[in-house]
Amino acid sequence: MGDFPSHVVTVPSRPRFGRVRAGTVGVFALVLCLMLAGGSPSPALRSPAFLIAGMRDLPSAPSGRPWTPAPVTAAGLRMVAGTDGQQFVLHTASGAQTFLPGVDLGDTTPGHVPGDPSISAAQYRAWFAAMGQLGIRVVRIYTVHRPAFYAQLAEYNRANPDRPLYLMQGVALPNDAYIARKNLYDKQVTRAFAAELSDAAKAISGDLDTSDGAWDTDVTPWLAGWIIGTEFDPYALKVSDRRNRDAKPVSGRYFRSTEGANPTERWLAARMNELARYQAARGLSEPIAFVNWPTTDPLRHPQEPLPQEDLYQLDANHVAPTENWPAGTFASYHAFPYYPDFLQREPDLRNGDPYAAYLNALHEHHATMPTMITEFGVPSSLGSAHSGPLGRDQGEHSEAEAMRIDGELLREIKEEGMAGGFLFEWADEWYRLAWNTITHQDASRRQLWHDPLTNEQHFGLLATDPGPLGESSTLLDTDGAWPARQVRATIDESYLHLDIKLGNSPPGSLQIGFDVLPSLTGTPMPGSADRRPDAVFALNLIGQTGQAYVRDQLDPLPLDADVPDAQRGPAPPGWRPFELLTDPAKPIQLQNAGLLRSGDFDTDSLALWHLDKDHLTVRVPWALLAFADPSSREIGVPRSGKLTFQTSPGVRVSFVASGTDQAVGQVTWNIWTVPGYTERIKSGASQFRDAALSVTGG
Numbered sequence: 198m199g200d201f202p203s204h205v206v207t208v209p210s211r212p213r214f215g216r217v218r219a220g221t222v223g224v225f226a227l228v229l230c231l232m233l234a235g236g237s238p239s240p241a242l243r244s245p246a247f248l249i250a251g252m253r254d255l256p257s258a259p260s261g262r263p264w265t266p267a268p269v270t271a272a273g274l275r276m277v278a279g280t281d282g283q284q285f286v287l288h289t290a291s292g293a294q295t296f297l298p299g300v301d302l303g304d305t306t307p308g309h310v311p312g313d314p315s316i317s318a319a320q321y322r323a324w325f326a327a328m329g330q331l332g333i334r335v336v337r338i339y340t341v342h343r344p345a346f347y348a349q350l351a352e353y354n355r356a357n358p359d360r361p362l363y364l365m366q367g368v369a370l371p372n373d374a375y376i377a378r379k380n381l382y383d384k385q386v387t388r389a390f391a392a393e394l395s396d397a398a399k400a401i402s403g404d405l406d407t408s409d410g411a412w413d414t415d416v417t418p419w420l421a422g423w424i425i426g427t428e429f430d431p432y433a434l435k436v437s438d439r440r441n442r443d444a445k446p447v448s449g450r451y452f453r454s455t456e457g458a459n460p461t462e463r464w465l466a467a468r469m470n471e472l473a474r475y476q477a478a479r480g481l482s483e484p485i486a487f488v489n490w491p492t493t494d495p496l497r498h499p500q501e502p503l504p505q506e507d508l509y510q511l512d513a514n515h516v517a518p519t520e521n522w523p524a525g526t527f528a529s530y531h532a533f534p535y536y537p538d539f540l541q542r543e544p545d546l547r548n549g550d551p552y553a554a555y556l557n558a559l560h561e562h563h564a565t566m567p568t569m570i571t572e573f574g575v576p577s578s579l580g581s582a583h584s585g586p587l588g589r590d591q592g593e594h595s596e597a598e599a600m601r602i603d604g605e606l607l608r609e610i611k612e613e614g615m616a617g618g619f620l621f622e623w624a625d626e627w628y629r630l631a632w633n634t635i636t637h638q639d640a641s642r643r644q645l646w647h648d649p650l651t652n653e654q655h656f657g658l659l660a661t662d663p664g665p666l667g668e669s670s671t672l673l674d675t676d677g678a679w680p681a682r683q684v685r686a687t688i689d690e691s692y693l694h695l696d697i698k699l700g701n702s703p704p705g706s707l708q709i710g711f712d713v714l715p716s717l718t719g720t721p722m723p724g725s726a727d728r729r730p731d732a733v734f735a736l737n738l739i740g741q742t743g744q745a746y747v748r749d750q751l752d753p754l755p756l757d758a759d760v761p762d763a764q765r766g767p768a769p770p771g772w773r774p775f776e777l778l779t780d781p782a783k784p785i786q787l788q789n790a791g792l793l794r795s796g797d798f799d800t801d802s803l804a805l806w807h808l809d810k811d812h813l814t815v816r817v818p819w820a821l822l823a824f825a826d827p828s829s830r831e832i833g834v835p836r837s838g839k840l841t842f843q844t845s846p847g848v849r850v851s852f853v854a855s856g857t858d859q860a861v862g863q864v865t866w867n868i869w870t871v872p873g874y875t876e877r878i879k880s881g882a883s884q885f886r887d888a889a890l891s892v893t894g895g
Contacts, residue, residue, distance in 0.1 A: 261895025280525030297617030299335030332889030535585025580650030597881030604888030663690035672862030720771030743793025
C-alpha cells in the first residue's frame with residue numbers, strides 16, 4: 198500500500214457576488230448579436246422563460262379560455278374572486294373559473310435564509326413567464342416580497358392579459374414568539390402580527406414606503422385572496438387556549454367567530470376582520486383564509502401514533518364572514534400524501550387511495566365553504582423522511598417520478614372537489630431542513646450547500662443546481678495502473694465528483710475509500726489493508742449495484758434513535774450502511790440512503806454512478822462522507838448522543854480491487870461563504886404542466 202500522490206485539488210474562494218449563470222449569459226449574448234446584426238430574436242427567444250434551461254423543450258400552451266379578470270361589485274366592494282357555497286369563483290372575461298392550479302413561492306435563493314430576500318427582478322420576470330407556460334394560474338407567497346415581485350407581476354400580467362398570474366397573498370407571523378410564550382394573545386405577538394397585516398394590505402395596493410423600499414405597484418386587479426398565519430404548533434395552542442379560555446367571541450363588521458369557536462379561532466377571526474377592514478377601506482373584498490394542516494385539522498384521528506398529530510383541532514367553520522364581506526372565506530390546508538401516520542392507519546382511509554379519502558373527509562367537513570390544498574407535492578431527493586401509501590414517499594423520487602406524482606395529486610385534488618391545488622414549491626430552497634438530517638448538520642450554515650439527502654430542499658419545479666467550485670484537477674495519471682489509470686476530481690455544493698479511467702482490464706467490483714479525518718482509523722473493509730478510509734463506496738460494476746458505508750464512529754443514525762442491530766442493514770465489522778430514520782414510531786422504519794443507484798445522470802437524478810466501458814463517473818453526496826457542512830469542511834462526529842464537529846483537511850481518495858489497494862490523491866478546498874448555482878426546469882415538468890392544463894380545460 199503506497200503513499201498518496203501529491204496531486205491536490207485546491208478550490209478558490211467564492212467571488213463576492215457568486216457565479217453568473219452561464220445559461221443566462223448565453224441567451225443574452227445571442228439576443229445582443231441579433232440586435233447588432235439588425236435582426237430580431239424569435240418570439241420564443243424573447244420570452245424571459247427561455248432563459249431557464251429546459252423551458253424551450255416544453256411545447257407551447259394551448260390558448261384555452263381567457264383568464265382576464267372581470268371583477269364584480271357586491272355590498273359596494275369590488276371583487277375579483279369570491280365564494281359560493283363550496284365553490285371558489287374567480288371572475289374572468291370568459292366566466293367563472295372554479296379551480297385554481299397554483300404554485301407556492303418563497304422569498305429567497307441559495308445562500309440566503311427567509312427574511313433575507315434575494316430574488317432579483319430578472320428572476321421574477323423569467324419565473325412568471327415560465328409559470329404561465331407551465332399552466333400555473335396562481336402564485337401564492339407566504340409574506341410580503343420585495344417591491345420587484347409586485348412590479349414584475351403587474352408587468353407580466355399587463356403583457357399577458359388572457360393568461361395573467363393571480364396572486365394569493367400570505368401574511369405570516371413575523372416570528373415564533375407565541376410558541377416560546379405559549380400565548381397567542383400575548384400583546385407583543387398580536388401587535389406584531391397586526392403590523393404585518395397592515396403592511397401587506399398597503400404593499401399589494403402600492404402604498405407602502407419603509408426603510409426597506411417603496412412598494413408602488415397596485416396588484417389588486419389580480420388579487421385572488423389571502424392566506425394568513427402559519428402551521429401552528431399544537432402544544433403552544435393547547436396552553437394558549439387554556440390561558441385565554443375567557444377570550445370574548447368576535448363580532449366584527451366583516452368576520453365573526455361562531456358558537457363553539459375556541460380562543461385561537463376567535464383570535465384568528467379578529468385578525469381576519471382587521472385585514473378585511475383595511476381592504477374594505479380601499480373598496481375591495483377578497484376571500485380570506487388561515488393556514489391549517491393535518492396536525493391541527495378539525496377531524497379526529499384515534500389511530501395516529503404520535504400524540505401531537507391529533508392533540509389540537511382548528512376549524513375554519515368556526516370563523517365566518519358577515520354579509521358585509523361578500524368575497525367570503527375558505528379552508529386552506531397544507532396536505533401531503535405521506536404524513537401524518539393516520540393516512541396509513543385509519544380504517545376509513547386505508548382502502549384504495551388514503552390521500553383521496555382524506556381530501557374527501559375535509560371536503561365533507563367544510564360543507565359551507567370551499568376547501569383548497571395550498572401545499573402538496575413530493576420531493577425529488579435522494580433522501581426520504583417518511584414512507585407514504587402508493588409509493589408517494591417523502592423523498593427517494595427521481596425528478597421525472599416526482600413530477601408524475603405531482604401531476605397525479607393535482608388531478609386528484611380537483612376530482613375530490615377541492616377549489617384549488619398549489620404545488621409546493623416553485624424552486625428548490627437550500628436553507629430548508631428535514632427532521633431526520635438536521636441532527637447530522639451544522640444548522641447555521643445549511644443554506645450554503647445543497648444536500649441530496651435532505652428532502653425538504655428538493656420540492657421545486659425549478660432546480661437550483663450547484664456548479665463546480667473550481668476547475669477539475671487530476672489526482673492520478675499513470676499508464677496501465679490497476680485498478681485505475683486516471684482520476685480527475687471536482688467539487689460543488691452538493692457532491693464530490695470523480696471521473697475515473699479504469700485499468701486495461703476493468704475489475705468486476707471496486708471499493709472507493711474516502712479518508713476525511715486522518716486521526717480516525719479502524720478496521721479495514723474486507724479485501725483491503727487500508728485502515729484510513731472513513732467512508733466507502735462499494736460498487737459491483739457487473740451487477741450495477743452499490744452500497745455506501747460509513748465507519749461506526751461517524752454513523753449519524755444513533756443521534757436520531759436507538760435502533761437495534763437486528764433492524765440495521767448488513768455491514769462488515771466496524772462499519773455501518775448509511776441509513777436514515779423515516780419513522781420513529783414502533784416499528785422503526787429506515788431508508789437505505791446509501792444504496793448506490795447506477796444510471797445516466799442526465800435522465801436519472803437519483804443515479805450516483807455510471808459506467809461506460811472503462812469510464813466510471815461517480816458523484817458522492819457530502820453527507821455520505823459524514824460532512825456536517827462541506828462549506829466549512831466540518832465533519833459531524835457523534836459523541837455521547839450529541840453531534841460534535843471536527844475540521845477535515847480534505848478528502849483522501851483510494852481504490853481497492855481484487856485485493857489490491859491503490860492510493861489516488863487528496864481533494865481539498867477553501868471555505869466558501871457565497872454559493873453559486875444555476876437554474877433549470879426539472880426533468881418531467883411537462884407531466885405537471887399537462888395536469889395543470891387538464892384541470893382547467895387549458
